Amino acid sequence: MRAQLARYNPWVILVVDDEKDIRNLVRLLAERAGYRVTEAANAQEALAILQERVFEPQLLLTDIVMPGMSGLSLAAQAHHMKPTLPVIFMSGFANEYQDELSGSVCLRKPFKAAELLTAIQDVIGVPHAARKSDKKGQTADCDLPVNQTDSAI
Numbered sequence: 146m147r148a149q150l151a152r153y154n155p156w157v158i159l160v161v162d163d164e165k166d167i168r169n170l171v172r173l174l175a176e177r178a179g180y181r182v183t184e185a186a187n188a189q190e191a192l193a194i195l196q197e198r199v200f201e202p203q204l205l206l207t208d209i210v211m212p213g214m215s216g217l218s219l220a221a222q223a224h225h226m227k228p229t230l231p232v233i234f235m236s237g238f239a240n241e242y243q244d245e246l247s248g249s250v251c252l253r254k255p256f257k258a259a260e261l262l263t264a265i266q267d268v269i270g271v272p273h274a275a276r277k278s279d280k281k282g283q284t285a286d287c288d289l290p291v292n293q294t295d296s297a298i
Contacts, residue, residue: 159202188214209236
């Protein structure tokens with residue numbers, strides 16, 4: 146599957162999280178699945194990356210609670226710059242933002258590697274045939290519990 150995704154996968158993911166270890170793990174998992182990744186430590190860095198248009202991400206994967214600007218505000222500003230940019234939120238505080246996240250894809254921290262990759266595939270529309278047949282995780286709206294089947298991020 147990784148070779149298939151890498152061969153046919155033009156997707157660049159912009160990962161935004163103030164925790165370096167989280168960014169590194171998400172980047173590592175996404176790259177191993179064949180995605181290209183660029184990182185930002187906060188919303189201001191992410192907006193600069195979007196304005197520069199050097200990387201042109203096709204997916205924004207952002208933490209919600211960060212110093213300075215929140216991931217929710219980042220997503221709103223990113224949509225002004227790139228209206229079709231899909232967003233996946235990550236948060237350990239998802240319950241506190243249920244109203245704001247209604248209808249959004251959100252991974253509750255800690256989440257499993259399989260949950261992350263499934264969420265990415267679901268949001269960007271990777272054809273079902275290119276996925277692993279034994280799907281261990283599931284995407285979830287922030288108000289639903291997720292399956293706990295492998296080590297957490």
